[in-house]
Amino acid sequence: MSQQQQMTEGGPRPETSRGHYILEVLGIAAFFVLALFIAVDIYHGMANFGYLWLLPLLVLLAYLAADLISGIVHFLADNFGSPEMPVIGPGFISGFREHHVDPAGIVTHDFVDTNGNNCLVSLPFLLLVWIAVPIETTVGGYLFAAFSLLLCFAVFLTNQFHKWAHMQDPPSTVAWLQRRGVILSREHHNVHHASPYDTYYCITVGFWNPLLDRTRFFERTERLLRSIIPGTDPRLRVEREGSLND
Ligand SMILES: [Zn+2]
Numbered sequence: 063m064s065q066q067q068q069m070t071e072g073g074p075r076p077e078t079s080r081g082h083y084i085l086e087v088l089g090i091a092a093f094f095v096l097a098l099f100i101a102v103d104i105y106h107g108m109a110n111f112g113y114l115w116l117l118p119l120l121v122l123l124a125y126l127a128a129d130l131i132s133g134i135v136h137f138l139a140d141n142f143g144s145p146e147m148p149v150i151g152p153g154f155i156s157g158f159r160e161h162h163v164d165p166a167g168i169v170t171h172d173f174v175d176t177n178g179n180n181c182l183v184s185l186p187f188l189l190l191v192w193i194a195v196p197i198e199t200t201v202g203g204y205l206f207a208a209f210s211l212l213l214c215f216a217v218f219l220t221n222q223f224h225k226w227a228h229m230q231d232p233p234s235t236v237a238w239l240q241r242r243g244v245i246l247s248r249e250h251h252n253v254h255h256a257s258p259y260d261t262y263y264c265i266t267v268g269f270w271n272p273l274l275d276r277t278r279f280f281e282r283t284e285r286l287l288r289s290i291i292p293g294t295d296p297r298l299r300v301e302r303e304g305s306l307n308d
């Protein structure tokens with residue numbers, strides 16, 4: 063992307079079509095409406111079942127689950143499919159690919175472009191929880207819904223944390239959280255943006271990254287997927303291309 067094409071803070075990124083930007087705005091609105099509906103049901107469930115003391119544990123589990131999900135989704139989008147694929151190509155995969163061409167570009171994305179896609183991918187799951195889970199009438203449904211809502215909020219925050227990890231001079235509270243390892247830090251995420259760009263995919267806080275790197279989880283998963291998906295080149299992306307930036 064040329065310097066001239068880069069946008070300043072406050073507008074959609076140039077690669078986002080107007081249609082997708084509107085979809086992102088609607089996705090964010092629908093995310094919060096659905097979250098509110100589920101929260102009301104959880105509140106009623108709380109009156110029936112209690113278990114408020116479980117909340118810190120649910121927050122921790124949901125946060126770590128979001129970190130792991132962020133890694134898996136990011137890994138898939140960096141290595142499989144193409145920006146030309148229908149539906150998820152232009153709106154989803156292209157964002158991950160462009161991010162490796164222009165890593166600093168993310169700091170110019172506005173609130174909608176930063177967080178819209180994560181809201182959109184959470185919507186089917188939130189809708190299912192709201193429609194199908196017996197939140198007010200069963201303990202299991204109540205706890206599962208509470209975990210699911212916290213998980214979706216952590217997913218919602220993930221790309222915001224990712225954007226902050228790319229900022230040279232983030233807000234002081236953000237920098238404090240980064241220094242204490244509560245959210246993704248710049249130093250930690252830099253490992254992913256160093257050649258060969260094939261590790262440290264988790265971008266909420268990065269808790270799982272050292273373990274997944276040591277066990278070569280993503281390398282093994284990529285090899286496995288390439289061996290079972292018909293028509294896929296059996297070589298790893300780094301073996302084929304060297305790196306995402308080549
Ligand atoms: Zn990446």
Ligand SMILES: [Zn+2]
Nearest residue numbers: 161165224251
């Ligand atoms: Zn990044």
